Amino acid sequence: MIKQEKFELTITADGVTSTDERFTMDDLSLGDQYKPLGAYFQKADGETIKRTYRKGERRNSNQTMPRIACQVFEKQIAALSVESRESFPICKYNPSSEVICGIYTSVEEFRQHRKTLEYLTYSYDNGRQFVLYCWNIFSTIIFVQECLKRFGEPGDKMVLTYREKDEQEEQEATTEAAAQEELVQQFKGYQNPFSSMLIESKNLIFRGAPGTGKSYLAKEIAADIISNGYYEKITQLSPEQRKQVEFVQFHPSYDYSDFVEGLRPKVNDDGTMGFELQDGIFKKFIARARKNYEDSQKSKETELKKYVFIIDEINRGEISKIFGELFFSIDPEYRGPAGEISTQYSNLHADPDEKFYIPENVYIIGTMNDIDRSVDSFDFAMRRRFRFVELKADEHLEMLEKLEDAELEAEAKRRMSSLNEAINDVEDLNENYQIGASYFLKLKTLTFDQLWTDYLRPLLQEYIRGMYDEEGIMNGFAEAYGYKKPADRDTDEAVQD
Incomplete structure (x- = not known):
């Protein structure tokens, strides 16, 4: 068989066709064998719409085509009733298989219906989400076609270009599928309902009255996430797992040198005093998380771990002074190399060109008492980078069982x-x-x-x-x-x- 380098699949409200003669809607699992090259939506008048990529989003992935559909028909999908979203058809691999349905508002809600990691998330409107099933490049064809039927104009179409995978890509796909299956088998869901909220948001702040258990809850979530839902107390974690959690309490005199890096006194060998650049607690923590993240990208044998940094009394410190230029890299949308920055003392590093970034596997929890310093005075640049959750005095009364x-x-x-x-x-x-x-x-x-x-x-x-x-x-x-x-x-x- 002569390998054709590039195929074009066209989806309209009335049908699906491909320049690949082997394509059939009766076997969408064939999508496992192909790699996407690009996708675009074309209106009946010829206007072309491509994906508006978010920072750090992969180009030309299996999720690109359905993300474009969400982008084009965002308002219409958001306006659907709960019943209509949950019954929205997504995929039917073959005539004898079940129809996979559902557009959900969170990963947690999705996983209540399907215990799988095979999903995509589409964010819109300041943190709201569409979550739906997605695996290979053909797995969302029915979803796209249904969007065209319900919301499109006559003549609208979606076009996907793709090619066959080479041997290395096939091997990588097989390894990834096995890893996904292993994770599904290991992960039974988090015990704490706030854990999924942190995973989705990356940065979370618990605010509320004194004694509502904010610090206790933060530590419980950290243990829950790091143990994949197995433990609820940090003391139950292994010594190695505890390295994935760090706890710090802010106060008025806390500053950048404590948190990120700064010059510290040093006694030289000849007895004289000098200064040396030392990493702060947050930068040391990020170094551990970043090493794991980068190692996991290099080798499939290295498990990607989650790291949780807890900041107690976060509003008691002068936020802008403590975080400095980290305002940019702490943003959930700029995690990874996309959020690289030079720190204040980069000219003193062994490599002045060294960049700092916060990897994807880092999650930050803050706690604050509203009466200690009003949430309204919390630095606005930092506020929009955190999801705020209020804890009321009559919540978490279960702690009294102790x-x-x-x-x-x-x-x-x-x-x-x-x-x-x-x-x-x-x-x-x-x-x-x-x-x-x-x-x-x-x-x-x-x-x-x-x-x-x-x-x-x-x-x-x-x-x-x-x-x-x-x-x-x-x-x-x-x-x-x-x-x-x-x-x-x-x-x-x-x-x-």
Whole structure:
């Protein structure tokens, strides 16, 4: 058989044809044997639309053609009802196989219907997504044709050019398919619902009232992701896995030299003092992640690992001073070489031309208390690079199960709910000032009265400092919580006697 270098497949609302005589809609699995060369959408009037690539997106992949369809018909697909999206036909490999359907709004939602890694994501409208099945270059032909039928004009068409794979490409495809299958078998889904959210967004910030378990949750997500849903605590990870997690807490004096790199004092061999350039905690962490990322690209035998960096109290530091020029490379759309930058001290590196970038396998979690410094004052350049998730005081009450006492847990929930209602009733306060469940975990070693006098009362007094009738407000809080002063308690006992 003479190998034809290039074929052209044309999709219209009425049919699908190819210059390759072997092509048939009855066996779309043949797409495994071909490599895409290009794709474009052509309107009936001759106007041609090509893919508007996002930073870091591969050119001419198996996903290019369906991405163009999403790009052209984005508004129409977004306007579909939930039922219409979930029943939208995507692929039917042969007459006897099932029709694969569904356009979903997240990877997590997609995986609830299909336990596979064979999908594409199309992002639009500030973080919203279309997620649908996609494997070989023919696997989304039916999806594209359905888009043309429903949303196109007579004469519109999609054109895909492709060629046969060579032996090396065939071998690589077989290896990739085996690796995908292995991952599907190993990965049973994350335990924490926020884990998939972090995977999709790359950067996530938990904000909310004190004690809502933001730091605890961040560590739980890190363990969940790194163990592929096997563990929920960092302490359960192996020593090697723990190297994939780093934790830092920002404060007002924290700066670029602590985080990225800077000059540090050094005692020379002759006893004199000098300075040397040292990497900060974030740059050291990125070096580990980047080595794994680059090694995995060179060898299929190297597993690509996920690395999670947690920044506690992220809004207590001066963000622009700490991150510096990393604002660019931290952007989820500029991960990898597309986001290369020269750091401030690059002229002091052994190789001045050395570039810094954050690889695709790095995920960042931040935590912040809104009342410590309003989210509205959080650096706008950084805000748009993070997905913000608010945690309310009455969420994650399951952490109180750690008290291992059902009656104590129920009483803690009752008092917390009552106190938070009282806080919300104060005119100048709101739910951001409510008390979270983690405060009540101290009941393992304290009484309810000790928790009030030693932790809750000082915090609440700070909240209302300068308000009218501070004493009256505090008395209201104490009554809602169920705390009585010793004198009041003695009076009650005397009356009972």
